[in-house]
Amino acid sequence: MIRIGQGYDIHRFTAGRPLVLGGYELKEAAKGLHGHSDADALVHAVIDAILGALALGDIGNWFPDTDDQWRGASGKQLLDAVLTAIRISGWRIVNVDSTVVTQSPKLAPHIWAIRDSLSKLLDVDISLVSVKAKTKEGLDAVGAGEALEAQAVVLLEK
Numbered sequence: 001m002i003r004i005g006q007g008y009d010i011h012r013f014t015a016g017r018p019l020v021l022g023g024y025e026l027k028e029a030a031k032g033l034h035g036h037s038d039a040d041a042l043v044h045a046v047i048d049a050i051l052g053a054l055a056l057g058d059i060g061n062w063f064p065d066t067d068d069q070w071r072g073a074s075g076k077q078l079l080d081a082v083l084t085a086i087r088i089s090g091w092r093i094v095n096v097d098s099t100v101v102t103q104s105p106k107l108a109p110h111i112w113a114i115r116d117s118l119s120k121l122l123d124v125d126i127s128l129v130s131v132k133a134k135t136k137e138g139l140d141a142v143g144a145g146e147a148l149e150a151q152a153v154v155l156l157e158k
């Protein structure tokens with residue numbers, strides 16, 4: 001049996017925070033993302049894709065920010081909880097494809113490191129994890145450098 005899922009996330013940029021994507025910190029980034037904990041939009045999109053593949057709701061249902069257990073949880077902690085749940089029911093990740101949309105910083109020099117980090121969080125080979133980078137050509141809030149978007153699709157099988 002195979003299932004496909006799609007996920008999307010957006011976070012506003014804010015000064016004084018690290019920029020973390022796929023669990024990898026882009027140390028020279030001037031701004032990070034607003035949100036609780038690491039605000040890792042790429043991991044959040046992947047989580048929603050996994051949950052979507054199994055019609056299990058979304059990251060907001062699973063980890064409400066009103067729940068003390070998950071308040072301030074890192075992307076890795078949330079992903080670990082979801083992976084544990086899907087593995088119990090026999091599912092495994094076939095592959096992940098994702099796109100990060102941001103005007104800055106330039107992600108191209110970091111793509112391998114982001115893929116490497118994300119594949120380790122997912123506990124799969126890096127060849128199964130794709131991360132692509134796009135800009136918004138200066139259009140809308142993402143193009144103005146005010147926010148970062150991430151999209152992901154995930155294929156699961158059991």
Ligand SMILES: [Zn+2]
Nearest residue numbers: 009040041044
């Ligand atoms: Zn998010």
